[in-house]
Amino acid sequence: MIVSAPVPDTNHRPAQRLFTVLRMLWADKFAFCAALFLLVIFACALLGPAALSEAASQVNLRGRNAPPFSLENGWQFLLGGDALGRPLLARIIVAAQNTIMVAAGAVACSMVIGTTLGLIAGYAGRRVGQVIMRLADIIMSFPSLLLAVIVLYILAPSVGNLIIVLAITRIPIYLRTTRAEVLEIRERMFVQAARVMGASTPRIVFRHILPVIVPTLMTIATLDFAFVMLAESSLSFLGIGIQPPEITWGLMVSQGRSYLTTAWWLAFWPGLAIILTTLSLNLLSNWLRTALDPVQRWRLELGGKKT
Amino acid sequence: MTDHLLEVQDLSVQFHSAAGTVNAVNGVSWHLDRGETLAILGESGSGKSVSASAIMNLIDTPPGEITQGRILFEGRDLLTASAEERREINGCRIAMIFQDPLSHFNPVYTVGWQIMETLTAHGRPKEEARSRALELLHRVGIPEPKAAMDRYPHQFSGGQRQRLMIAMALGLQPDILIADEPTTALDVTVQAEVLALLEELQQQTGMGLLLITHNLGVVAETADRVVVMEGGRIVERGTAREVYHNPRHPYTCKLIAAAPGKGEMRDSALSGEPLLRLEKVSKSYGTFTALKGASFDLRAGETLAIVGESGSGKSTLAKTLLRLEEPSGGRALWEGEDLFAKTPRQMARVRRQLQMVFQDPTQSLNPRMSVFDLISEAWVIHSEILPRAQWRDRVLQLLSQVGLQPEHAARYPHQFSGGQRQRIAIARALALEPKLIVCDEAVSALDVSIQAQVMDLLAKLREELGIAFIFIAHDLPVVRDFADHVIVMKNGKIVEQGTVRVIFDNPREPYTQRLLAAGLDPDPDVQAARREAREALERRAPMQEPA
Numbered sequence: 001m002i003v004s005a006p007v008p009d010t011n012h013r014p015a016q017r018l019f020t021v022l023r024m025l026w027a028d029k030f031a032f033c034a035a036l037f038l039l040v041i042f043a044c045a046l047l048g049p050a051a052l053s054e055a056a057s058q059v060n061l062r063g064r065n066a067p068p069f070s071l072e073n074g075w076q077f078l079l080g081g082d083a084l085g086r087p088l089l090a091r092i093i094v095a096a097q098n099t100i101m102v103a104a105g106a107v108a109c110s111m112v113i114g115t116t117l118g119l120i121a122g123y124a125g126r127r128v129g130q131v132i133m134r135l136a137d138i139i140m141s142f143p144s145l146l147l148a149v150i151v152l153y154i155l156a157p158s159v160g161n162l163i164i165v166l167a168i169t170r171i172p173i174y175l176r177t178t179r180a181e182v183l184e185i186r187e188r189m190f191v192q193a194a195r196v197m198g199a200s201t202p203r204i205v206f207r208h209i210l211p212v213i214v215p216t217l218m219t220i221a222t223l224d225f226a227f228v229m230l231a232e233s234s235l236s237f238l239g240i241g242i243q244p245p246e247i248t249w250g251l252m253v254s255q256g257r258s259y260l261t262t263a264w265w266l267a268f269w270p271g272l273a274i275i276l277t278t279l280s281l282n283l284l285s286n287w288l289r290t291a292l293d294p295v296q297r298w299r300l301e302l303g304g305k306k307t
Numbered sequence: 308m309t310d311h312l313l314e315v316q317d318l319s320v321q322f323h324s325a326a327g328t329v330n331a332v333n334g335v336s337w338h339l340d341r342g343e344t345l346a347i348l349g350e351s352g353s354g355k356s357v358s359a360s361a362i363m364n365l366i367d368t369p370p371g372e373i374t375q376g377r378i379l380f381e382g383r384d385l386l387t388a389s390a391e392e393r394r395e396i397n398g399c400r401i402a403m404i405f406q407d408p409l410s411h412f413n414p415v416y417t418v419g420w421q422i423m424e425t426l427t428a429h430g431r432p433k434e435e436a437r438s439r440a441l442e443l444l445h446r447v448g449i450p451e452p453k454a455a456m457d458r459y460p461h462q463f464s465g466g467q468r469q470r471l472m473i474a475m476a477l478g479l480q481p482d483i484l485i486a487d488e489p490t491t492a493l494d495v496t497v498q499a500e501v502l503a504l505l506e507e508l509q510q511q512t513g514m515g516l517l518l519i520t521h522n523l524g525v526v527a528e529t530a531d532r533v534v535v536m537e538g539g540r541i542v543e544r545g546t547a548r549e550v551y552h553n554p555r556h557p558y559t560c561k562l563i564a565a566a567p568g569k570g571e572m573r574d575s576a577l578s579g580e581p582l583l584r585l586e587k588v589s590k591s592y593g594t595f596t597a598l599k600g601a602s603f604d605l606r607a608g609e610t611l612a613i614v615g616e617s618g619s620g621k622s623t624l625a626k627t628l629l630r631l632e633e634p635s636g637g638r639a640l641w642e643g644e645d646l647f648a649k650t651p652r653q654m655a656r657v658r659r660q661l662q663m664v665f666q667d668p669t670q671s672l673n674p675r676m677s678v679f680d681l682i683s684e685a686w687v688i689h690s691e692i693l694p695r696a697q698w699r700d701r702v703l704q705l706l707s708q709v710g711l712q713p714e715h716a717a718r719y720p721h722q723f724s725g726g727q728r729q730r731i732a733i734a735r736a737l738a739l740e741p742k743l744i745v746c747d748e749a750v751s752a753l754d755v756s757i758q759a760q761v762m763d764l765l766a767k768l769r770e771e772l773g774i775a776f777i778f779i780a781h782d783l784p785v786v787r788d789f790a791d792h793v794i795v796m797k798n799g800k801i802v803e804q805g806t807v808r809v810i811f812d813n814p815r816e817p818y819t820q821r822l823l824a825a826g827l828d829p830d831p832d833v834q835a836a837r838r839e840a841r842e843a844l845e846r847r848a849p850m851q852e853p854a
Contacts, residue, residue, distance in 0.1 A: 189671035211675050
């Protein structure tokens, strides 16, 4: 099957490349919106605490459980107020930093460590692979929340420790997926062809095997993002995660849970923020998978015509 | 209206895909009578299978669409028949067998159960189905039919699986049997047996046989009439003999000319020190010995062909030689140095002199790398060959050397056809400036005319660059035109070796004789003579099928 897709530019100037990427992003409208939303969240995480932390922690008893969509108490109360009368909008913006830091940190750590171990387990000898896999089994057989409780009980609860604990519990997922894929891909012809050419092991692993696995890992990572946010909230709920007055979206959800019948907005807005972030990441990773795959890329290069 | 058993009239089928609408079949008409064999001959993409799929209601709609035409079975139009009626006909009146029997058997049921299912699905009682299945297994020549009933598909060899498939298709004594490339995945000797079985069964039951194939030899062996297809149209029709001897359409002429095995045999007069010497190389997997003490010499610029059936150890030999598999014993002297004694680091350096072209270029090219990256990777690994500044020019030069265009450098493997991909794989091998290229069934996955082009390319490169080749193939005619020396392998052992002329004109071993006799010649007259020779050979020493 010969698809007469446009020949990619041989000219690799950065500006031109950026333009190509933007055009491909524009071709998938959902991914484009997702990217915009993530940019906003990122900006909030970066600038929010500096600009709004005072407003977010100011107790205002007149605004206790203030309903959303009223501007009586100022724009910060657009989404309502919490049980202590703190403006929800401001709190969500401020909480973005901790939330994204914990989730992104934990996901990135577990992905990097898990993938590396998975590549070793899949490509190195049998014995090394066995040792790594049994380690993964040990981690998996231990209830992850219990592990987190024990570790955080011993260590002081802090953002750094929280990231480490959450990362450790999620490592086996990447490890097992990577190993399984490596075992399959290493037998493929193009890997054999690379060996015939005399390619070194690092080259085979990173140039030929890893790029094939990355899309799968990215998809898992985006799904894991939501899981980690919620795991962090349960730890915070137990008092061993993020400590008030520090806030995260997960903590806001669990704090709002007791008011669900009287003031739904306390848990709803931070919950919505979690959902939208995860959804955006998912859409974007979906787009990335298409954009990175030469066989599929034409769908985006054609300019987003529905096929 | 005529009273043919099956008649396809003016059939057109379109497929709607993202790349646009494809006319898979365009106004095709043919017919099939009781007791005759019609062959539809064509290369991949010619639409030869599409009309058969339309008969069996196997075209998915969408994306497929039957835009016009009729398919008359005993005068009844199948395309307007209800789904109910068509199920009655499928399997019962018209049966079909496929190229790869392993993927068409369900691995978790016994073959007996699966053969019986065809019968019970059409309303036969269980006891009757069982006795009929036994009878069928016996009929198609499966040893110990009773025990075979309770075995699973993976426990049979490829040829036996094709026989089982035929048994399944024959269960309800169909009026028509459609065979879609029934022997393409089989060894030559097994292919001959399966075709003989089909013919024998046809004579007994008087069914019509529709044979879809790309192989002129298969046509010559079995077909009464032939229809040649190209690009969704019928370009030529007639009796097999007529079409072979008096082709009218240029495409048919091209196909016939492309069939290998008619050129001059090479007489090599190479002497001197061997480039590569194998001494008693062996390889075993656990208790199974795949390779038993193989020894041979190869001189620079020489072409050595290794032929044999599947499981004879010819691919194992190549892989062991290149250290893709670790050898169990023996030595391989490359310019006097033992390859098997080298450390991985030393081996990596030697590798640029020994390259390999694999069977399936779709799998041997990394789908995520552009042609430029694929070819220039050679220089990333062996940076001493070429400075980076010259990569671009050299890639373009290599591309033109293998018959591709400069603008192809920026494309990805999926944008090429099978033959073009194999050219890319060859260009990649050439980038390392090797002294030896091992071709593991490098042309057997390609269409005949593409195969001829790639063989021409390899011959040209051999003349220009003086590269030595080890050419592994199961297709003897290809070897005949190309090789200097031939090695015949069986069950991991070299049973005969010699110059191409000796092997083809005066084979000593019965196994070699049988291999040669089983090959199919595109000329129906030659093939008829060859069949008699084969049957005579068979009478003298009956062939046992490997268990």
